[in-house]
Amino acid sequence: MVKLSGGFQYSRNHQRITSQDPASGPGLFDGNGKLLGSASSPIQIWKDGDCIEQSSTDIWHSICASVKAACSLANVAGEEVSGLGFAATCSLVAVDADGSPVTVSWSGDTRRNIIVWMDHRAVKQAERINSSNSPVLQYFGGSVSPEMQPPKLLWVKENLQESWSMAFRWMDLSDWLSYRATGDDTRSLCTTICKWTYLGHAHMEQLNEKNSRDMEACGWDDDFWEEIGLGDLVEGHHAKIGRSVAFPGHPLGSGLTPAAAKELGLSVGTPVGTSLIDAHAGGMGIMESVPVSQYEEKENGKEAICHRMVLVCGTFTCHMAISRNKVSIPGLWGPYWSALVPEFWLTEGGQSATGALLDYIVENHVASPCLANRAAYQSTSLFELLNRILESMMHDMEVPFLAALTKDIHVLPDFHGKRSPIADPKAKGMISGLTLDTSEKQLALLYLATVQGIAYGTRHIVEHCNSYGHKIDILLACGGPSTNPLYIQQHADIIGCPIVLPRESESVLLGAAILGAVAAKKYSSVDEAMKALNAAGQVIHPSEDPKVKKYHDAKYRIFQDLYEQQLSHRSIMAEALS
Known part of the structure; x- marks a missing residue:
């Protein structure tokens, strides 16, 4: 079952926030970041060797059913929801000009229009892209993974010509969910930087010039796309892969469209925030969960957050650390500017199967x-x-x-x-x-x-990061395996760092909920929302x-x-x- 999440916020007599994850359930959160209720809905998946596929139609229907169920279980009316955000796996979605699914499967089944993140069909394409030695690769530790979008796009172009010609939009799954909900095709800095080779620091330069947080997509490197054989994606100001890109939590369009609102059982115009990859939503839901203790006292102000690494544990594990300054580390993804916390550089490591x-x-x-x-x-x-x-x-x-x-x-x-x-x-x-x-x-x-x-x-990842300038001495862990005391104690003993668990176990859901809270202007920024809604739970110390x-x-x-x-x-x- 793929992990998805969306956050939405609602008010009764006091502020509440909700988020949605059909794997572990859409969750409803109050203004203190406490989970009030959840529901879940299964999602279909097709596996054939290295090919792993899903259906965007199936996922959307599951989301609609689980959102209604979550509201019902929590005794919350749809009109009380005041904000919504989505997070999802970094899977590739193909749709035509009408928004209908375009197959990415050898089978030709039009339902199967998603190449799932863990799909490894594009290993050879990734190798060819990496042999290009493009300057873009320096922001991915020197090489892209077959789990990223450029190799997958190249595979489709080389193997499914009809699908390639039919596809009008290629989107990360979380961006597609936001688009399906609002009709706004603005992409997230998180998805485009981490999985599509968008250069966030170019976005930063434009921000400095125009002082706007909703910008045209100025971070695409056209030479890169031409060199790897995907120059046609540059056409129309990058219309198929994203003409505009915004910070996570940026309010999209006019909120929920009438059609989407009806399907979800929510109100028309409910604010929707620009999305996150699910692991990064987990990072946003836990990064500020360090208790006020000796760990923070020894750090200064905004630099405290730079001593932490987040472990988002699940099918795989994502490792995330941030820094004020750009830190390039061979073998690790990034540095990504503002892909997680605005105006910080993100370094990202990972283990493909945990x-x-x-x-x-x-x-x-x-x-x-x-x-x-x-x-x-x-x-x-x-x-x-x-x-x-x-x-x-x-x-x-x-x-x-x-x-x-x-x-x-x-x-x-x-x-x-x-x-x-x-x-x-x-x-x-x-x-x-x-x-x-x-x-x-x-x-x-x-x-x-x-x-x-x-x-x-x-x-190995922590030591590698610190050898290149990070100062990681605290870990924060969330996700299924982190609830296993043996798993987390072994990590603490082996790495030699204390590990903080969040008060709320559903950190991915909370991170998605933060997007809805910011879009609904309950908080002025993602940073403010994280500090208000993240909360620490147990601390596990190394032997x-x-x-x-x-x-x-x-x-x-x-x-x-x-x-x-x-x-x-x-x-x-x-x-x-x-």
């Missing part, structure tokens, strides 16, 4: 069905059951600390490629230390080693036991060695086949 990897490891083990049945019988999650098994093993085996159970098993978690700080979509997962054991205890060890492998990947640090330092070296071995093996086999 929550999805844990699901894969657990569900494909022979002991999984029995464990799943027991978890259901005990009304708990399978992961909680595995955590209990590990605690029992630690005591039975008399190991000094839980992490030490995995001294003989090591996992390189790149099962869906390596995103950062080394961009290698061809990377594969590796497991060292397997035996013929098929017991529940062996599954628990494999699960723990996988969690640790994911955390070593995050440590103070020096033996724990020594242990993880050793496993971290093995984590790095596994990838080096893979590169060596790849070279050996390439030579053999040459």
Whole structure:
């Protein structure tokens, strides 16, 4: 199920805010950023090898149903909603001049007009784009990913000529949702900068000249599009990919159109804010969630936010850190100007499979069905059951600390490629230390080693950022895996930083709600809304036991060695086949 979210705000006797996410439910928030209610609706997805597709029509219908359900469950009338914002996965949507779907599928099925973010059909196109050495690539750590939009667009042009000629608009999913709701084709700085190669700093220069936050799209590098074979997208002042671009939260058009308002069960003209990518909405919903404590006291004013890294955990993990000054880091995406917090530079790292990897490891083990049945019988999650098994093993085996159970098993978690700080979509997962054991205890060890492998990947990203000028010493985490105490404690111990969890678990929804709040002018800026609506919850501290640090330092070296071995093996086999 794809993750989507939209935020909308409403008032009764006091201010309230709402946001929408069919994966975890549209959420209604009050003026203090507290979640009041939610609902959910499933979304169809088609998978065929590297091709993963969805339907914008299906997604819109799901959104309309879940918005109405959320309002009903919270006992809120549609006319009480005062603002709406959308966030969605960075998936590519194709529509014709009438707004009807244009297929992006080999099947020709017109419903399938979305190439999902994790689709890897465009690996070869990405490689060709990266070989161009365009100056644009310096804002993507030196290379674009096949998960970004230029490679996907190039794939469609080269493989689906009829669809290419029919498409009138190519849009990020969250921008399409905003467009579907308002009829305003203004794109978000977040989506265009992070996934389309729009140069936000060019936007900044125009802002300085004209003092406007709603600008014509001046950040497209036409030479780049011409060089990679997509020069036709430059035509009509970039009409197909975005003539105008605005800050997230900027009010779009005249708000909800009559048709969209009727479908959503809301009022005509309800303000809608320019969108965010879902992970970035999570960043906006948590970035200011640090408690007033020693962590903030040692920092000065606006620089405090520059010491933080946000981990938005889900199917994959997105790592986001911001800075006042431009920091270029090889292997990490960015720096992106104003893609998350206005007038700050965003550095973005990521792991392509984290929550999805844990699901894969657990569900494909022979002991999984029995464990799943027991978890259901005990009304708990399978992961909680595995955590209990590990605690029992630690005591039975008399190991000094839980992490030490995995001294003989090591996992390189790149099962869906390596995103950062080394961009290698061809990377594969590796497991060292397997035996013929098929017991529940062996599954628990494999699960723990996988969690640790994911955390070593995050440590690699944090260390890489700090080596290039960031000063990250606090992590903020949100999303499904972050609610797992073992997952989050292993991350704290391995990275050596305290990790703050938000008061409200649905940070993506809250970030989307902030867009609606700003569009409805409940707050003068995104910064003000974040400070008002973000709130800290639990703080997880790293272990103070020096033996724990020594242990993880050793496993971290093995984590790095596994990838080096893979590169060596790849070279050996390439030579053999040459």
